[in-house]
Amino acid sequence: MSHTPGEGKHRAQWASSLGFILAAAGSAVGLGNIWKFPGKAYNGGGATFIIIYIIIVALIGTTAMMAEFVIGRHTQKNAVGALRQLNKKFSWVGGLGIFTGFLIFGYYSQVGGWVIYYIASYIICPSKIFADSQAFFYEMLGANGFPWLGAIVCPLIFMGLVIFVIIKGVEAGIEKINKVLMPALFLLLIVLTVRSVTLPGASDGLKYLLTPDFSKLDFDTVLMALGQAFFSLSLGMGIMVTYGSYLKKEENLVKNVGLVCTLDTVVALLAGFMIIPAVFATGVEPGxxxxxxxxxxxGVFEKMTAGPVFGCMFYLLLFFAALTSAISIMEGTVAYVTEEKKVSRKKATALIGVSTFIIGILYTLSQLYASIKGIWFDFANGVTFPGFGDFLEFLTDRLLTPLGSLTFCIFVGWIWTTKKGIAEVERDGIYSFKLKNVWAVLVKYIAPLAILAILIGGMVFGLALS
Structure with a gap:
């Protein structure tokens, strides 16, 4: 089989199909699956929201993911190089994704550090968390002094782990760590879900999740499900282009997209069954x-038997989800710098780590400012970044990420053409893409319209879609 243009003979590749699926699923499974999906499912009517969510993932999520995978595998290049090869006028589409991931990694690594802080705290002093969870959180952010642990030490540990994996490379680093972390994540999630659904009073939560009430179905619910499905899959940042570029040509893209989206959805559903029955049982307001x-x-863990143990397990679960996602986000940027700027992998990783760490520190300090007015900012002297964290999340979640995915879909659907995309999936008739005509319509019309709805809903109406 001949090499397609841009296919480097010595470029890194996934060693196995399983390794790729777990890595891509690890990228998709992030903090949003664990701490946002349950709250949205609760507010959206439980079972009603879940049904709409699954339909949207099947139609829109798989479509947009396939669009990124075909670009990556066809060119065997990073997001910018891939778009430049296919049409040099649109290399900015890949650049937009890289820039978005760069910004997101800055604050994602901070939150990963907070998770490490909480794991240690549930082991060492859970009573302090239970005594006043809000004061404990603010103290971590620096309410009683500069947040050395919350903004510096713990995030530095988290980022150090990500950097270590990235430097190891695709096969020895990213693939190997995901083969360990993803099964561990599923195991923890199952254990916590079983514990949740067996709590006294959890049956009401189960009923809420399993009994559809379509009287609660409205446009806001659909839009919220659309936003959650879209953001849950790590789309619009060029990550899936980069991961797809490491795929061997003989891989079945249809099967891989289906498995990645299925695994991501299963995690989200399990998170819902982990959180919602527990909050029904304990009376804690879901959020x-x-x-x-x-x-x-x-408040949930405090009311559980062996609450500190399950609290620690929950934050371990969050840690695994954060780490696998952070690795993929950083890899997208590293691939761009190493391939386009001809910088060594170690140097590129170090430069990106230092620059994003500065962004992350500002994010943590801004969160403190937003929570406790001006503890660590001298507003009178201008040493402040009021709203920086909220602005960063708004910019990435509500504007850049959906805009990135919109441009990828438009590029594949209208510029590069779906005919070429389908040819890449089918590989000269080796694989059968039975729904190719449906996918062509979805990527050209339906997916762009759905993403536009996310953009308008998030920016104009201020809906919490992401």
Missing amino acids: MGGGFAFISLA
Whole structure:
């Protein structure tokens, strides 16, 4: 079989199909699956939201993911190099994804550090968390002094782990660590879910998740499910282009996309069955995001038998999800720098690590400022970044990420053409792409319209889609 243009003979590749699937699923399975999906499922009517979510993943999520995979595998290049090879006028599409991932990695590594802090705290002093979970969280951010542990030490440990894996490379680093972390993540998730559904009073939560009430179905619910499905799959950052570029030509893309999306959805559903029955059983108000994960959930663990043990397990679960996602986000940027700027892998990883770490510190300090007005900022003298963290999340989650995926879909659907994309999937008739005509319609029309709905809903109406 001849090499396609851009296919480097010495370029890294996944050693096995399983390694790729677990790595791609690890990228997709992130913090949003664990701490956002349950809250959205609760607010969206439980079973009703879940049904809509699964339909959207099957139609829109798989479509957008396939668009990124075909670009990556066809060119065997990073996001910028891939787009430049296919049409040099659109290399900025890949650049947009790389820039988005660069920004996200900055604050993602900080949150990963917070998770490490909580793992240690549940082992050493869980009573301090239970005494006042909100004060404990703010103290980590620096309410009583500069947040050395919350902003520097723990995030540095987290970033050090990511850097170590990235420097090891695709096969010896990323693939190998995901073969360990992803099974461990599923094991922890299953154990915690079993514990949750067996709590006294959890049956009401199970009923809520299993009994559809379509009277609660409205446009906001659909839009919220659309946003969650889209952001859950790590789309729009060029990550899947990069991961797809490490795929061997004989891999079955249809099967791989299906497995990755299925694994990601299973994790989200298990997270819902882990959180919602527990909050029904304990009376804790369900929520979303860091405030819920780091503050509200302490009330759930406090009321459980062996609560500190299960609390520690929960944050280990978050740690695995954060680490696998962070690795993929950084790899997208590293691949760009090493291939386009001809910088060594070690040097590129170090440069990206240092620059994003600075962004991350500002993010943590901004979170403190937003929570406790001005503890670590001298507003009068201008030494402040009020709203920096919120702005960063708004910029990446509501603008750049959906815009990135929109441009990938438009590029594959209209510029490069679906005919060439389908040819890459089928590999000269080796594989059968039975739904190719459906995919062509979805990637050209339906997916772009759905992503536009996310953009408008998130920016104009201020809906918490991401």
